[in-house]
Amino acid sequence: DADVTQTPRNRITKTGKRIMLECSQTKGHDRMYWYRQDPGLGLRLIYYSFDVKDINKGEISDGYSVSRQAQAKFSLSLESAIPNQTALYFCATSAPEREAGELFFGEGSRLTVL
Amino acid sequence: GQNIDQPTEMTATEGAIVQINCTYQTSGFNGLFWYQQHAGEAPTFLSYNVLDGLEEKGRFSSFLSRSKGYSYLLLKELQMKDSASYLCAVMDSNYQLIWGAGTKLIIKP
Numbered sequence: 001d002a003d004v005t006q007t008p009r010n011r012i013t014k015t016g017k018r019i020m021l022e023c024s025q026t027k028g029h030d031r032m033y034w035y036r037q038d039p040g041l042g043l044r045l046i047y048y049s050f051d052v053k054d055i056n057k058g059e060i061s062d063g064y065s066v067s068r069q070a071q072a073k074f075s076l077s078l079e080s081a082i083p084n085q086t087a088l089y090f091c092a093t094s095a096p097e098r099e100a101g102e103l104f105f106g107e108g109s110r111l112t113v114l
Numbered sequence: 115g116q117n118i119d120q121p122t123e124m125t126a127t128e129g130a131i132v133q134i135n136c137t138y139q140t141s142g143f144n145g146l147f148w149y150q151q152h153a154g155e156a157p158t159f160l161s162y163n164v165l166d167g168l169e170e171k172g173r174f175s176s177f178l179s180r181s182k183g184y185s186y187l188l189l190k191e192l193q194m195k196d197s198a199s200y201l202c203a204v205m206d207s208n209y210q211l212i213w214g215a216g217t218k219l220i221i222k223p
Binding site: 040041042043044045090101102103104105106107108 | 118122144145147149154155156157158159162201203205210211213214215216
């Protein structure tokens, strides 16, 4: 079983719909992240959380929200999806600080907004 | 601003050696990371450099020069399975990772 699991793996939805992407991990890491990846662009950080009570905006948080339900669970929501949110979304975890650059990624959630 | 530059695409021959370069300008430096990403899959960690010099791990090596803001990933004895994108990322002074757009490596027989 994967250490970082994302659901759903693929989703097609319509403009204006609310979408939730879920992530769970068995790494025991406190730090969790949500990234999006678009062709020709680097990974862009949407939100990150260093523990259950700590939520931080990343580079491109507008139009997204997150919830850290437990150490092992971190979900990403699109309240009203729009076509330019079509992308590949990755959840990731890491150990603290000096080891924080070694990220463990989920398999990705491909979202298409029509 | 913060910036990571790497070539968009490279082509190499099976069995050969290829060097993928990465230059960076960031607010502070707490390490440089290389990741491999096969098409449609998640990135996986390859290497970490925080001091100047070469780190070797099997067929893959990574070099860092902090004064030049420069790193490279060296892949030896290329295999077809090495066809993938290679992502360079730098950890800045806030321990945030700044990512390059990735280099797509195509291996030809």
